[in-house]
Amino acid sequence: MELWFTERHTPNVKFSIKVDHQLYSGNSEFQRIDVFDSKEFGRFLTLDGYMMLTEKDEFIYHEMITHTPMAVHPDPKNILVIGAGDGGVIRELTRYPSVENIDLVEIDELVVEVSKKFLPTTACRFGDPRVHVYYEDGVKFIRRCEDKYDVIIVDSTDPFGPGEGLFTKEFYGSCSKALHEDGIMVNQHESPFYDEDAAAMQRSHKRIVESFPISKVYQAHIPTYPSGHWLFGFASKKYHPTNDYNGTKWSMLGIKTRYYNSRLHVGAFALPNYVEELLRDVE
Amino acid sequence: MALSQVDAPIYEALRKFRRMRVVPFDVPGHKRGRGNMELTEFLGEDCMNVDVNSMKPLDNLCHPVSVIKDAEELAAMAFGAANAFFMVGGTTSAVQAMIMYACKSGDKIIMPRNVHRSAINALILCDATPVYVNPDVNHQLGISLGMSVSQVEQAIRENPDAKAIMVNNPTYYGICSDLKRITELAHAHGMLVLVDEAHGTHFYFGENFPISAMAAGADIASASMHKSGGSLTQSSFLLMGERINADYMRQVVNLTQTTSASYLLLSSLDISRKRLALSGSVIFEKTVEMAEYAREEINAVGGFYAFSKELVNGDSVYDFDVSKLSVHTLPVGLAGIEVYDLLRDEYDIQIEFGDIGNILAYVSVGDRKRDIERLISALSEIKRRFGRSGAGMLTQEYIDPIVAETPRRAFYAEKKALPLKESAGHVCSEFVMCYPPGIPILAPGELITEEIVEYIEYAKAKGCQMTGTEDINMERINVLA
Numbered sequence: 001m002e003l004w005f006t007e008r009h010t011p012n013v014k015f016s017i018k019v020d021h022q023l024y025s026g027n028s029e030f031q032r033i034d035v036f037d038s039k040e041f042g043r044f045l046t047l048d049g050y051m052m053l054t055e056k057d058e059f060i061y062h063e064m065i066t067h068t069p070m071a072v073h074p075d076p077k078n079i080l081v082i083g084a085g086d087g088g089v090i091r092e093l094t095r096y097p098s099v100e101n102i103d104l105v106e107i108d109e110l111v112v113e114v115s116k117k118f119l120p121t122t123a124c125r126f127g128d129p130r131v132h133v134y135y136e137d138g139v140k141f142i143r144r145c146e147d148k149y150d151v152i153i154v155d156s157t158d159p160f161g162p163g164e165g166l167f168t169k170e171f172y173g174s175c176s177k178a179l180h181e182d183g184i185m186v187n188q189h190e191s192p193f194y195d196e197d198a199a200a201m202q203r204s205h206k207r208i209v210e211s212f213p214i215s216k217v218y219q220a221h222i223p224t225y226p227s228g229h230w231l232f233g234f235a236s237k238k239y240h241p242t243n244d245y246n247g248t249k250w251s252m253l254g255i256k257t258r259y260y261n262s263r264l265h266v267g268a269f270a271l272p273n274y275v276e277e278l279l280r281d282v283e
Numbered sequence: 284m285a286l287s288q289v290d291a292p293i294y295e296a297l298r299k300f301r302r303m304r305v306v307p308f309d310v311p312g313h314k315r316g317r318g319n320m321e322l323t324e325f326l327g328e329d330c331m332n333v334d335v336n337s338m339k340p341l342d343n344l345c346h347p348v349s350v351i352k353d354a355e356e357l358a359a360m361a362f363g364a365a366n367a368f369f370m371v372g373g374t375t376s377a378v379q380a381m382i383m384y385a386c387k388s389g390d391k392i393i394m395p396r397n398v399h400r401s402a403i404n405a406l407i408l409c410d411a412t413p414v415y416v417n418p419d420v421n422h423q424l425g426i427s428l429g430m431s432v433s434q435v436e437q438a439i440r441e442n443p444d445a446k447a448i449m450v451n452n453p454t455y456y457g458i459c460s461d462l463k464r465i466t467e468l469a470h471a472h473g474m475l476v477l478v479d480e481a482h483g484t485h486f487y488f489g490e491n492f493p494i495s496a497m498a499a500g501a502d503i504a505s506a507s508m509h510k511s512g513g514s515l516t517q518s519s520f521l522l523m524g525e526r527i528n529a530d531y532m533r534q535v536v537n538l539t540q541t542t543s544a545s546y547l548l549l550s551s552l553d554i555s556r557k558r559l560a561l562s563g564s565v566i567f568e569k570t571v572e573m574a575e576y577a578r579e580e581i582n583a584v585g586g587f588y589a590f591s592k593e594l595v596n597g598d599s600v601y602d603f604d605v606s607k608l609s610v611h612t613l614p615v616g617l618a619g620i621e622v623y624d625l626l627r628d629e630y631d632i633q634i635e636f637g638d639i640g641n642i643l644a645y646v647s648v649g650d651r652k653r654d655i656e657r658l659i660s661a662l663s664e665i666k667r668r669f670g671r672s673g674a675g676m677l678t679q680e681y682i683d684p685i686v687a688e689t690p691r692r693a694f695y696a697e698k699k700a701l702p703l704k705e706s707a708g709h710v711c712s713e714f715v716m717c718y719p720p721g722i723p724i725l726a727p728g729e730l731i732t733e734e735i736v737e738y739i740e741y742a743k744a745k746g747c748q749m750t751g752t753e754d755i756n757m758e759r760i761n762v763l764a
Contacts, residue, residue: 139656143584143663165653170630170660177667 005036005044007051009226010194015051017041017224023118028110030162035118041224043119045086047111048161055121057223058088062122063260064220064268065232066092069151069184071250071265072239076150077101080178082138082166083188084155085111087123093153094125095255102131103149105142107162109135139165145178152179154187159200167204172211172235182238189217192275193227201231206282208235216241217279218268220259231275242266288361288560292353293553296341297333297546310336310543335546344369344544345537354553361560362487362506363497364522366529368536369552370505371544374481375401377505377521379408380536381477384503384527385447386411392477393438394449396684397427399479400714400751402449403690403726408539410691414442417683419599424590424611425640427722428599429460432468439472447475450501453483453493455636455643455722457607458600462499475526476501484512484520485606488563489571493602502526511570511606511647514555518548566648567606573655574608574646580659586615586666586673608644610662612637616671618745620717622662625669630661638717639677639742677741685730693728693763700759703739706731709762714751717742723751731762 003019017038024035034046042055053061066089070076077100081089085106093102106112112133115123125131134141138154152175157163165171166187175185187208190201209215212235222230234241247262271279286292307314316323316331323331337343342351351369359367370377382405386392389410394402396415406413416434418427430450439445448469453459466476478496480486484506486495496504504522508514521536523529559566578589588611592603612622623637635645644658687710688696698712708731715725724739725731739757743749749757 137653137656139653139660140580143580143656143660162653165657165660168630168657168660170657170664173664173668174660177664 005038005046007046007049010196013194013226015224015226017044017054024114026110026114028108030108033108033110033114035114043121044224045115045119047157050158051224052157053086053088053119053122054224055119058086058122059257060220060222060259061230062088062092063257064218065089065153065155065186065188067250067255067257067260068218068232068234068241068265068268069153069186070096071247071262072234072236072241072245073150073182073184078149079103080105080142080145080149080152082142082152082154083107083157083163084153086115086119087112087126089153089155090128090131091122091125094128094130096253099130102128103134104131105134105136105138107135107137137165139168139171139174142171142174142178145174147180148178150180150183152183152185154185156188159190159204167200167207169207169210172208175235176211176237179237182236184234184236184239185212187233187235189231189233191225191227191230192272192278193229197226198278202278202282205233205279208233209283211235213237214240216269217271217275219271219275220268234269242269286353286357288357288557290353290357291550291553291557292350292357293341293546294550294557296350297335297550300335300340301332307335309338330547333546333550336543341546344371344549345540345542346533351549354549354556357560358520358552358556359522361556362520362522363495364504365525366523366527366532368521368523368529368532369544369549370519370521370536370540371517371548372519372540373401373517374479374505374507374509374519375399375404376536376540377519378402378479378481379405379539380521380532381503381505382406382411382447382449383409383538384532384535385475385477391442391445392447392449393435393442393445393474395427395430395451397454397722398449398451399481400716400723400726402479403714403723406690407694407727408691410689411446412689413686414438414445415684415686421594421600424588425613426456426458427454428594429454429458429601430465431599432461432464433598435465435468439468439474443472445474447477449477449479451479452496453480453486453604453607455482456609456641457482457604458594459493459602459604461598461601462494462496462501466500470500475503478504480504480522481507482510482607483604484508484510484559485563485567485570486604488559489567489606490564492567492606493604497522497524500524503532508552508555510645511567512555512559513648515548515551518552520552570606570646570648570650573650573652574606577608577644577646577655577659581610581662584659584663584666586670587612587662588614606646608646610642610644611640612642613640613676614673615666615669616673616676617665617669618676620742620745620747621669622665624746625665626658626661630657630664632658632661634658638747639745677738682724682732682735682738684726685732686728687730688728688763690727697764698761699764700754700761703736703758703760706760706762707733707736712761712763713753715739715749715757715760716751717747717749725751731760
């Protein structure tokens, strides 16, 4: 018997992982949630059939989306995380002793429950007293915040489905309002490779550029996401992601990472020409 | 076997017909889409397959004897009407049919001036004379309200020979008149009551909505099934009470209605009627819940005013349709039309319309909570990014029209085109309106005043889409020579 999980990356490209067994399947008010176990990638979580994370490569995504802004901001104390019900970003954030408060806004309570039960690798720090979880639409939560956070991390699903609102101009504008005058917003920025993903990436970049004075993009290699080439957005009101970056200071914190390091931080902002061009087209 | 609301005779006949695989040597010439593959790929084979002509098994809208007749009877039952007709020329055609039924050349009809252009167009066609009842106005919001009973009484007293009274119920903004009292008054004076219920289809199926035309005892109503009812654009219902001779009405409708009614439209009416009859109360409960939530959140943003039942005053706002999400924008320092444009250009959100002082976002069961959140956030962002002092904004005042000629005589008279600026003092021979909502600022036969010219120029400058004039750019306006 062979059981395979398959995700369609484009109408003509499929990506499959051989499944050992399925641990969970359920429907929430918002989406279908599945957890599988596999030989190659360990446990993995999918939402509406789209890959969210695998135990084998989640560290890349979570380190890159978390440490990059945390290392640029000189003193991040109050952090807002939107999405991220799997707990991966929380896990990385709680490694900073200087962080005082982490608000996590996840629309789907069931994602958190399922993650706590089946994904202990990521959902391991929900018990940290600094973490406060709100089950609410991020678009709604942020509307009411003003001059409140140092860093906002938008760990969204794709720009269709329940995460759609997290790719809109009204959302980015609200984020800008919710940040202190030296605040930083980082977001999951889709992939530049396949046409449809690239178009979504451009749309979201354009909207961020219109909402923040500094808007840069950085990349990482994430094997289980379409094309493996993944981008993150770095938007800020004051700090430049590389010019205002003190790698030594971050290294001194002694946070042990498997992907992120201070040389990679700078290098991740160096983009391939075709990506630069896609971004320039909408800037 | 007696039919019930679970049936959809036209829809069922079409499905049966499709299974018969009849070879078409009749129109339409695309022959189930095979003759126009690009269109078929675009619209889908299922859609092209049922784009068929009237024929025995599918009945004929001009003279229904089988499935269309059955479907119309079911619709009448669902709406609590004596008779109902399927309309394929939009609610415009239903409005025109009811006026042309009630009035012939020279007859008077009492109506509020803030009617849809289709009503005044009907007057051009049948040569009836309008007796306008000026609607009460809410000066804070700059919107026209419903008809007050005392004004209707006065109009009846002054025009005892009028044949009918027409009521807009609800208005685009959701405002309702005291339909029951107006109907009683009209009937006591031998006048018919015609209700433009384009924005009120849901009144028939939801709980706790204002009273519907048929329930109030009105004689004829036009219900835009394609607005809140979920059918395809251009499909509509004409509803008739006991006093109306439906067979004569059919002849009136056939004066202008197509003889090739689209089965896409007809089946959409049939299926939508079934859906509303079976689950309308749940559908509209959800709609209202979303509208109420949005209203609360928008009012919490501040500046914007999403108005509701607090406007009710027992007369010109006898009731309010809470499924409508109308928002007053002037306190934010932006005209409604500016907010309308910003929502589309900056936030990819298309709303129903924006006028000088208000916007209307159309909420229906098809909406998702997350889209409502986007709309609210976008308004909050518009206020933050573009908001300014609300001082000096022109409010939208209702301008009492001065009627110099009947619409028909003005429309067909000798005319000349004048630059808008020089037109004051002349009698207009065409319509001028912002579309939507399509309520005329000027109708044929009305005197152009300085105030009106100023209003049109302000609306143009704010970006309103002006329509109605022969000159597409509305630099010149046709006046009586």
